Amino acid sequence: MKKIAIYDTTLRDGAQAEGISFSVKDKIKIVEKLDALGVDYIEAGNPGSNPKDLEFFKSIAPMELKHSKLAAFGSTRRTNKPVEEDANIQALLRANTPVVAIFGKSWDFHVTEIIHTTLQENLNMIQDTLQYLKDKGKEVIYDAEHFFDGYKHNPDYAVETLRAAAAGGASWLVLCDTNGGTLPLEIKEITRKIVKEFQVPIGIHCHNDTGMAVANSFIAIQEGARQLQGTLNGYGERCGNANLCVLIPNLQLKADYYCIEDKKLKELTGISRWVSELANMAHDEKMPYVGNSAFAHKGGMHIDAVHKNPLSFEHIPPEVVGNERRVLMSEVAGRSTILSKIRGIDGRIHKESPETKEIIERLKSLENEGYQFEGAESSVELMIRRKIGAHKRFFEIKDFRVLSEKPWKDDNSATAMIKVAVGDQEAVTAAEGNGPVNALDKAIRKALEVFYPQLKNNRLTDYKVRVLDTNAATGAKVRVHIESTDGENVWGTVGVSTDIIEASFEALVDSIEYFLFREMEQEE
Ligand SMILES: CC(=O)SCCNC(=O)CCNC(=O)[C@H](O)C(C)(C)COP(=O)(O)OP(=O)(O)OC[C@H]1O[C@@H](n2cnc3c(N)ncnc32)[C@H](O)[C@@H]1OP(=O)(O)O
Numbered sequence: 195m196k197k198i199a200i201y202d203t204t205l206r207d208g209a210q211a212e213g214i215s216f217s218v219k220d221k222i223k224i225v226e227k228l229d230a231l232g233v234d235y236i237e238a239g240n241p242g243s244n245p246k247d248l249e250f251f252k253s254i255a256p257m258e259l260k261h262s263k264l265a266a267f268g269s270t271r272r273t274n275k276p277v278e279e280d281a282n283i284q285a286l287l288r289a290n291t292p293v294v295a296i297f298g299k300s301w302d303f304h305v306t307e308i309i310h311t312t313l314q315e316n317l318n319m320i321q322d323t324l325q326y327l328k329d330k331g332k333e334v335i336y337d338a339e340h341f342f343d344g345y346k347h348n349p350d351y352a353v354e355t356l357r358a359a360a361a362g363g364a365s366w367l368v369l370c371d372t373n374g375g376t377l378p379l380e381i382k383e384i385t386r387k388i389v390k391e392f393q394v395p396i397g398i399h400c401h402n403d404t405g406m407a408v409a410n411s412f413i414a415i416q417e418g419a420r421q422l423q424g425t426l427n428g429y430g431e432r433c434g435n436a437n438l439c440v441l442i443p444n445l446q447l448k449a450d451y452y453c454i455e456d457k458k459l460k461e462l463t464g465i466s467r468w469v470s471e472l473a474n475m476a477h478d479e480k481m482p483y484v485g486n487s488a489f490a491h492k493g494g495m496h497i498d499a500v501h502k503n504p505l506s507f508e509h510i511p512p513e514v515v516g517n518e519r520r521v522l523m524s525e526v527a528g529r530s531t532i533l534s535k536i537r538g539i540d541g542r543i544h545k546e547s548p549e550t551k552e553i554i555e556r557l558k559s560l561e562n563e564g565y566q567f568e569g570a571e572s573s574v575e576l577m578i579r580r581k582i583g584a585h586k587r588f589f590e591i592k593d594f595r596v597l598s599e600k601p602w603k604d605d606n607s608a609t610a611m612i613k614v615a616v617g618d619q620e621a622v623t624a625a626e627g628n629g630p631v632n633a634l635d636k637a638i639r640k641a642l643e644v645f646y647p648q649l650k651n652n653r654l655t656d657y658k659v660r661v662l663d664t665n666a667a668t669g670a671k672v673r674v675h676i677e678s679t680d681g682e683n684v685w686g687t688v689g690v691s692t693d694i695i696e697a698s699f700e701a702l703v704d705s706i707e708y709f710l711f712r713e714m715e716q717e718e
C-alpha cells in the first residue's frame with residue numbers, strides 16, 4: 195500500500211468559501227479533530243491576511259499535536275523587494291509553525307498581467323522566498339498556483355518555476371488546478387510528466403469548478419502524486435476544493451493507498467457532519483460516503499434485496515465510514531420495507547400476513563394524499579400500531595382554540611386554549627406563544643405535563659412547512675414535518691391538512707404519543 199500524505203486546508207482554502215468564517219475557537223477545535231483523525235498536514239491560516247489568523251497561531255502555539263504538522267500559508271515575497279523586508283513573510287515566521295506553505299505563480303500570463311513583473315523576477319521570488327524560510331528551519335511546501343493552466347500555455351516556463359522551488363528547498367511541489375477548469379485526462383498526462391521529471395515528491399490541489407476535483411485528484415494520485423490537498427466536505431473558494439471526505443475512502447477502500455488508520459475511517463461521517471454544524475452550513479445529504487442519503491434505500495425492490503444481502507445495493511458497508519443504513523418509508527416501498535417495523539411491534543406478523551398488505555396500502559394512500567414519511571418514521575410506527583390494534587390512547591384532545599392577536603407584539607403574538615382528557619380526568623389550559631403553532635405546542639405540553647411530567651424534557655428541534663399544491667394558493671394543502679428530542683433521541687413526525695394549524699397539531703400530537711410509547715416500553 196502506498197502512503198498518501200493528507201494535507202487538509204479546511205481552515206485556509208475552506209475558509210475562502212462563501213458563507214464560511216471560523217472563529218479562533220472553531221479553528222482550534224477543528225485542528226484537534228483533524229489531528230485525532232490522523233491527517234498529516236493542517237494548513238491552518240494565512241497569518242499575513244488578518245489579525246484573527248495571527249491570534250489563532252498564537253493561541254495554538256502551546257498545543258502539542260499527536261500526528262499532524264501545522265502549516266502557515268502565504269505567497270512568495272512581493273516583487274522587487276528583499277524577502278527579509280516582506281511583511282507577509284515575517285508574519286509567516288511569527289506564526290511559528292514547523293511547516294510553511296508558499297504559493298507562487300506558474301502561469302506566465304499571471305506573472306506579466308497580474309503581478310506585473312518579469313518572468314525572471316518571478317523565478318527569483320520563488321527561489322528566494324523558499325530558501326529564506328528553509329534557512330529559518332522551516333519545512334517548506336511549494337504550491338504551484340495555476341500550474342495546469344500555466345503548463346498548457348507555456349510548459350517550459352511552468353516547469354522552470356518548479357525548478358526554482360526545488361532549488362529553494364521545497365519538500366513538496368504541489369500542482370494546483372487553481373481555476374478548477376482542467377479535465378481528468380489533462381491532469382493525468384501533465385502529472386505523469388512532472389512526476390517523472392522531479393526528485394522532489396509531487397502533491398495535488400484541485401478546485402471543483404467543473405465538478406471534477408475528486409476525479410482530478412484521484413487520477414493525479416494514480417499518476418504518482420503522493421500528497422493530497424483538500425478540505426472537509428469540499429469547502430473552498432467558488433465551487434470548492436477536492437473533498438477529503440470522499441477522496442480518503444476512495445483511495446483507501448477502492449485503490450491500494452493508505453491515508454489514515456482504518457479505524458479512523460469510522461470517524462469520517464461524524465467529523466463531516468460536525469464541521470458543517472460548526473461552519474453553519476447545511477450538511478450535503480447526497481455527499482458520497484458521509485451524506486445522510488449515502489446508504490438510504492427507498493425503492494421497495496432495493497430494500498427487499500438489502501434485507502437479503504446488503505451487498506446487493508451498497509458499494510461498501512456504511513459502518514466502515516461511520517455512516518448507517520436507512521430504510522425509507524414511501525409510496526415506492528414494498529412489504530419488506532415495512533416488515534421490520536411491523537415485526538418490531540408484533541413479531542407474529544410476516545410478509546404474507548393480511549395486516550402487512552393493509553399497512554403498505556394505507557402508507558401509499560397517505561403518501562398520495564400528501565404525507566411524506568421519509569424522516570417521519572415515528573408517524574409510520576403510530577400508524578402501524580393503530581392498524582394492528584397495538585395502540586394505546588394516552589390522552590384525548592377534546593377541543594382547542596387558537597387566537598392570533600393584532601396589533602402584533604414581538605413575543606407572544608398568539609394564545610391557545612386546549613381541553614384534554616386522560617382517563618376520566620379532564621384539564622383545560624391556555625398558553626401564549628410566538629405565533630399560533632408555538633402557542634398550541636406550549637398549551638398541549640402544559641396540559642399534558644400534569645399527567646406525564648416526563649414531557650418536560652421533550653421539545654421541538656425543527657419545524658418545516660411545505661405547500662403541496664401551490665395552484666390552490668392560500669387554500670393549498672400543507673405538509674408539516676417536525677423533529678423532536680428528549681435530549682438523547684431524535685424523532686420525526688408528519689401532519690397534512692389544508693389548515694396549517696391542524697397539520698401542525700397532527701404532527702405535534704404524534705410526536706408526544708410516540709415519546710410516551712417509548713417511555714412506556716423502557717419502563718416495561
Ligand atoms: C489560489 C489562492 O487561493 S491564493 C490565496 C488567496 N487567498 C487570499 O487572497 C486570502 C488572503 N488575502 C489577504 O488577506 C490579502 O489579499 C493580503 C493581506 C494577502 C494582501 O492584501 P493587499 O496587500 O491589500 O493586496 P491585494 O489583496 O489587494 O492584492 C494582492 C497583491 O498580492 C500580489 N500577489 C498575488 N500573488 C502573488 C504572489 N504569488 N507572489 C507575490 N505577490 C503576489 C498582487 O500582485 C497584489 O499586489 P499589488 O497590489 O502590488 O499588485
Ligand SMILES: CC(=O)C(=O)O
Pocket residue numbers: 207297337338339340370371372373399401
Ligand atoms: C494554492 C491554492 O489554493 C490554489 O492554487 O488554488
